[in-house]
Amino acid sequence: MPTADPRLTSADVDVLRVSDLIHWGQPRVDLVGEPVGLDRTVRWGLPTDLLDPSPYLRGGELVLTSGISMRDAAAQRAFVASVRRTRPAAIGYALGVVESTVPPALIEAANEAGLAVLSVPPDVPFLEITRRIAHEQQRHDAEELARESVGAIFDMVRRGHASSIVLREPLEGALGEVPGVWILAARGRVLRPGGRSLVGTTGGHSIAIVPATQPGPPPADLLGDDVGWSGPAELGALAGALREAVAAASLASRHGAPRGPRDLATWDGLIERLTPEQLAPFRDRLLAPVVDYDARHRTGLVETLERLCHHDGSVQSTAEELFVHVNTVRKRVGRIEALTGMSPLDTRGRAAFLVALAARS
Incomplete structure (x- = not known):
């Protein structure tokens, strides 16, 4: 189930590490x-x-x-x-x-x-080292503040609270005149695509806008295992592209591979884009009564529900996997329907239960 992302902190992103000191040169x-x-x-x-x-x-x-x-x-x-x-x-x-x-x-x-x-x-002198550390910390703080400022604008555009026109000036300053852009997003770290880019951080995500140099997906050197990306977009379509990239980043972080627009047109992509508020009724009204009944009566309704969804509503396959009689499965289905008002044998009911089960994880 999607959850609110933590804020990016200095421990998560661009900080000064011991290895950096060794490569300073001076001091x-x-x-x-x-x-x-x-x-x-x-x-x-x-x-x-x-x-x-x-x-x-x-x-x-x-x-x-x-x-x-x-x-x-x-x-x-x-x-x-x-x-x-x-x-x-x-x-x-x-x-x-x-x-x-x-x-x-x-x-x-x-x-x-x-x-x-x-x-x-x-x-x-030790003073040179302490001054350099202080300088690096100030630089990192300034860069982080700038990324957060840009990220706040990204977030307003993504949520529809501001027009994408507000990004015209910062984009032209960072990228120049470009016909289209890709939007890249990752969770919990700062993206550094190199070259011309506009990078912001917001809500646990790092978002980078880069020039689209070809049709289709960005080249592999811009993508990491945790990067989500949008299709090429013009200025007027940045709100949708931002939403697309952030949703794809959530999928990428879960699966350990880059994800793009096509991956959002999947079951996982659908669930990832549902908010906690949208998932709550499925979890609370469909799954919770079944879980509560199991806890009070030591039955196996939830397990039966999971197997029925896995086997596309097949009572026979579910009974074989659970090592019970088909009539036992039918009785459990009747109990589930009595508790929730929906049957996992019905296609639409099963779809609703699938969302409820996804909301639990």
């Missing part, structure tokens, strides 16, 4: 030891020479130390033990203050704790 930091914990999020940089800086850590820090307070292996291991409790991002060790290389005991203890260790060359 330079180098990975030493095992490549562990590289996907940890870096929230801030904290220089410290305390043997136990844990009272000042809140998680996600790159803990920078010169090693002054840890002259032996025991102290180095104690330092790692103190910081690991706060779930830091990584440990950075300044070379040339106490040691010309990072102490092996520090590396070993950190790697065992799942923490990467970065060496900081003698000519790189």
Whole structure:
């Protein structure tokens, strides 16, 4: 059953990670030891020479130390033990203050704790690293704010609360003059199609509008396993294309493969496009009485209903699969009809029960 999507958070989308620091170039930091914990999020940089800086850590820090307070292996291991409790991002060790290389005991203890260790060359002040982290965080925040602003417009157009004309200016600024566009959507991550694109985030979805360079579906390099897409659309048809792409993205996330307009003309596509409010009467008026009866009387009405729907209403096939007599199935069908006013042997009734069963999952 479709549910309200969670908001995209910094943990879900474009954040600064330990692996990013290694590829900065300036200021330079180098990975030493095992490549562990590289996907940890870096929230801030904290220089410290305390043997136990844990009272000042809140998680996600790159803990920078010169090693002054840890002259032996025991102290180095104690330092790692103190910081690991706060779930830091990584440990950075300044070379040339106490040691010309990072102490092996520090590396070993950190790697065992799942923490990467970065060496900081003698000519790189900690201040440069903390400034760069702050700059990256500000840039990420600005990009996220811009995506949310664009996403709010996407959402208004998709819901029919605004005309697609409001997208003309931002689209022309991002894409230039194009005859048509594709709309791509994914749940829980930021789409980065490259080239000319307009990207927004809204309601747990990332949505990208890109130039349509050919008839039919977008090329494979624009699609991932979780991407839904719309057919080529002109400016006046963006509302429908946005709805199409978002619905296709929900299908893609469930099936682990890209989905497009044709996939929406399926049973799964239909169910995915029904809102919780639209599904609720089927679940509450058709399925709930049957579930409640099973719970009170220890019967198998729901299982019988599922098998009848699976076998297109065949009483004989259902009886064989449940290892019961056909008359038992007929009696259960009568009870279901008495409880709900609908029979799973009737085509339209069975369709309604199929929606009710889908609403339960």
